[in-house]
Amino acid sequence: MTLETIAYFKSPFASKFGIPRQSGIVPELRGEIHFVDKYRRTEAVRGLDGFDYIWLIWEFSAARRDPDAAWQPTVRPPRLGGNARLGVFATRSPFRPNPLGLSSVRVERIDYNCAGAPVIHVLGADLMDGTPIYDIKPYVPYSDAHPEAAGGFTDKEDWKPLKVSMPDTVRDDLELRLGAEGLETLIGVLAQDPRPRFHDDPGRIYGMPFGGLDIRFKTEAGSLTVTGFDLL
Secondary structure, three states: OOOOOOOOOOOOOOOOOOOOOOOOOOOOOOOEEEOOOOOOOOOOOHHHHHOOOEEEEEEEEOOOOOOOOOOOOOOOOOOHOOOOOEEHHOOOOOOOOOEEEEEEEEEEEOOOOOOOOOOEEEEOOOOOOOEEEEEEEEHHHHHHHOOOOHHHHOOOOOOOOOEEEEOOOHHHHHHHHHHHHHHHHHHHHOOOOOOOOOOOOOOOOOOOOOOOOEEEEEOOEEEEEEEEEEEE
């Protein structure tokens, strides 16, 4: 079976560091789907604007493994603190036999008049900038939604967002660079704690690429403080 890339994703995340670990948990996070020449056809998305959500099938392009290396049957989910191991097929880890991702994202609009149209604008995606997309399917509530379903280990581990703060001068500068909506999106991303789960060093300053900026922050006791940023 040969997979063809049908589109690439445009995102404020230039690297995988800081990307939300699931789609939808930062619902205001904006992204765009840009089709490659072969599949850039308006009729190919006819009717898609009647759906609120779509499924994206894509590649964990930043987590490719050596095809000759042995695959690992267990992984350490971040939700469990990065310490407990579970079977890879019981998780959504990017380190899989086939590095395929599946995300449900909200369709904000489809632009039919821009350069490179059609371009699909979506919200809540967990994809890095430049991610190859292999397929798009509509989300159908009557068959895809199971609100009473058991969620395995995710039902047992409560997730508490971090409280995000920053000096007023940093906030003002970030709002100038990102806009008010972009700043709120950044805060939503940081509240999810972008650090690897095995990191717990209160004195360490981390850097996270976002929207052309290198956001610097530190964490301690359930809070995250943005200390500054640099231009990338």
